[in-house]
Amino acid sequence: MLHAGEKGRGEGAPVSTVPVLSTSFHTTPGAIGFSANDLQQDAPHFYTRWSNPTLEVLETRLAALDGGEAALSFASGMAAIAALFLDRLSAGDHLVLANVCYAGVAELAHDILPAKGISVTTVDASDPAAVEAALRPETKLVHIETPSNPILRVADVEAIARIAHAVGAELSVDATIATPLGLRPLALGADYVVHSLTKYICGHGDALGGAVIGKADDIARLRRGALIHFGGALSPFSAFLILRGLETLDARMRVHEANARRLSTWLEAHPKVSRVLWPGLASHPQHALAARQMTNFSGLVSFSLKEGSPAAAAPLAEELKVISYAVSLGKTKSLIFYIPSDDIVRSSFHLEGRAAADYRAVAGEGVFRFSVGIEAADDLIADLDTALS
Numbered sequence: 001m002l003h004a005g006e007k008g009r010g011e012g013a014p015v016s017t018v019p020v021l022s023t024s025f026h027t028t029p030g031a032i033g034f035s036a037n038d039l040q041q042d043a044p045h046f047y048t049r050w051s052n053p054t055l056e057v058l059e060t061r062l063a064a065l066d067g068g069e070a071a072l073s074f075a076s077g078m079a080a081i082a083a084l085f086l087d088r089l090s091a092g093d094h095l096v097l098a099n100v101c102y103a104g105v106a107e108l109a110h111d112i113l114p115a116k117g118i119s120v121t122t123v124d125a126s127d128p129a130a131v132e133a134a135l136r137p138e139t140k141l142v143h144i145e146t147p148s149n150p151i152l153r154v155a156d157v158e159a160i161a162r163i164a165h166a167v168g169a170e171l172s173v174d175a176t177i178a179t180p181l182g183l184r185p186l187a188l189g190a191d192y193v194v195h196s197l198t199k200y201i202c203g204h205g206d207a208l209g210g211a212v213i214g215k216a217d218d219i220a221r222l223r224r225g226a227l228i229h230f231g232g233a234l235s236p237f238s239a240f241l242i243l244r245g246l247e248t249l250d251a252r253m254r255v256h257e258a259n260a261r262r263l264s265t266w267l268e269a270h271p272k273v274s275r276v277l278w279p280g281l282a283s284h285p286q287h288a289l290a291a292r293q294m295t296n297f298s299g300l301v302s303f304s305l306k307e308g309s310p311a312a313a314a315p316l317a318e319e320l321k322v323i324s325y326a327v328s329l330g331k332t333k334s335l336i337f338y339i340p341s342d343d344i345v346r347s348s349f350h351l352e353g354r355a356a357a358d359y360r361a362v363a364g365e366g367v368f369r370f371s372v373g374i375e376a377a378d379d380l381i382a383d384l385d386t387a388l389s
């Protein structure tokens with residue numbers, strides 16, 4: 001988090017990372033091919049959409065944190081995931097996707113990929129047997145998210161990696177919510193880890209970013225085929241902000257987790273609350289798996305109210321004075337946002353029958369997704385207590 005990838009300790013060298021905002025770099029005629037297809041792994045920096053010294057520090061640091069050979073940064077989490085999907089999947093290929101995951105990923109898979117000839121099957125990824133049953137000979141990629149947004153469903157990475165590899169498919173794991181301090185998907189057998197750097201890794205809610213971490217050859221292919229040509233390069237200035245946030249990731253995650261434990265325990269005992277979802281709670285449906293697989297339960301808590309969840313969103317948003325009613329997660333300051341089940345089940349997840357019923361059994365009419373910040377826990381409890389009453 002603090003030192004991996006840092007450059008030079010010679011006398012007078014800066015201790016802090018200096019953002020290199022140059023879009024191009026001095027070169028000599030013939031030193032580097034003009035086509036990205038000729039890009040060598042050890043090529044000098046040439047143009048920032050290909051590579052950049054600040055992005056290289058961030059990528060080296062992210063690879064070290066996730067225990068991967070290499071990492072590639074993107075302009076956002078969605079840019080990273082879209083690049084990975086479009087790099088790995090062609091017409092005729094099949095994607096198996098967790099049926100509860102980041103809404104943007106679900107919509108990309110349901111609304112965009114099929115029109116390109118890529119078929120998609122969604123499954124409850126907390127059930128490895130369901131993943132296995134969905135595999136086909138043409139399955140190229142299995143993509144899961146654990147814990148998943150917004151109901152914190154947990155998937156067994158090791159079991160799913162084994163199942164995917166048995167048919168020659170690859171596994172990518174979105175570990176945005178867990179962070180590399182809470183989950184190490186590559187060590188559990190995943191081929192790719194993806195993060196929205198926008199969330200805990202940046203941590204301050206002032207830069208968008210995304211990353212894919214994996215084997216050096218896979219990342220080099222992704223750089224040539226999907227970063228350079230799709231063009232979703234991260235701004236070096238954003239990389240600078242993300243690197244700065246990353247320095248305190250461990251310190252922040254300890255407080256996020258401790259506050260989430262206090263708040264989820266308090267919410268569970270609140271008379272107006274019907275359900276609290278946090279992987280660290282003994283009442284979480286996959287708590288045993290979470291405890292086995294995770295080393296930090298992170299700071300995202302979802303809860304529903306016994307009565308009037310949808311109607312309660314507006315007054316709650318109005319009464320809160322410390323917590324902000326806003327989207328996103330993983331920021332120092334607490335954020336809360338209401339997600340109605342009807343909307344997300346229909347427009348984002350396209351769930352029907354048993355899968356829709358399973359979602360509603362956990363989320364009810366909807367959940368308040370609460371990204372517990374690093375404020376004093378007592379202040380957060382007092383704020384919520386006033387707003388709920």
Ligand SMILES: *Cc1c(COP(=O)(O)O)cnc(C)c1O
Pocket residue numbers: 076077078079102104145149174176177196197198199208209210329
């Ligand atoms: C936010 C988020 C994304 C998308 O990241 P952006 O940086 O907003 O594009 C993907 N996955 C998860 C789990 C997220 O929370």
